[in-house]
Amino acid sequence: MDKIVEKIAVYPGSFDPITNGHIDVIEKGLSFLDRVIIAVSTYPRKNFLFTVEERIDLIKGIYRGHKKVEVDKFDGLLVDYLHTRDINLILRGLRAVSDFEYEFQMALTNRILDKNIETVFLMPGEEFFFISSSLVKEIAFLKGDISKFVPLSIKDALMKKIEITSDK
Ligand code: PNS
Numbered sequence: 001m002d003k004i005v006e007k008i009a010v011y012p013g014s015f016d017p018i019t020n021g022h023i024d025v026i027e028k029g030l031s032f033l034d035r036v037i038i039a040v041s042t043y044p045r046k047n048f049l050f051t052v053e054e055r056i057d058l059i060k061g062i063y064r065g066h067k068k069v070e071v072d073k074f075d076g077l078l079v080d081y082l083h084t085r086d087i088n089l090i091l092r093g094l095r096a097v098s099d100f101e102y103e104f105q106m107a108l109t110n111r112i113l114d115k116n117i118e119t120v121f122l123m124p125g126e127e128f129f130f131i132s133s134s135l136v137k138e139i140a141f142l143k144g145d146i147s148k149f150v151p152l153s154i155k156d157a158l159m160k161k162i163e164i165t166s167d168k
Pocket of ligand 1: 078
């Protein structure tokens with residue numbers, strides 16, 4: 001009997017925090033994938049608002065009980081993480097043209113590091129086309145309404161974090 005091979009992709013990112021745009025890409029991915037592993041980068045490349053643990057816990061809160069979504073973290077090279085998980089597919093969202101150069105560079109670099117690794121890009125729905133974690137944080141800091149951009153749990157966590165940060 002043939003072995004059933006699951007189609008699994010790793011969806012890597014900073015997720016500071018996860019937005020409805022990320023969630024839409026995951027949902028779209030699950031229309032043809034068996035499972036998606038959300039891999040939160042621990043690399044301190046940016047000034048993150050949330051710690052790695054907070055970012056992971058927030059995502060876990062959204063996907064609790066969801067059998068097709070796993071939340072993990074990785075440090076070091078993404079291709080090395082894929083090797084440890086024995087997966088050769090990366091999922092990324094592609095929004096506006098402005099994303100293209102950065103995404104193209106990453107995908108090609110990963111392919112050079114390991115020619116067996118492919119990246120699939122999915123376009124989020126047009127209502128999410130301009131959402132980014134940075135924009136959501138900026139709107140939240142300026143006391144705008146972010147309800148349309150993130151789930152309620154993320155909105156609450158952001159408001160709390162901003163309160164704490166502005167008290168300092
Ligand atoms: O959400 P982001 O910040 O656009 O995600 C970028 C991320 C974390 C996917 C990317 O920076 C990454 O893969 N970092 C791991 C280091 C690595 O493998 N670099 C070489 C490929 S560019």
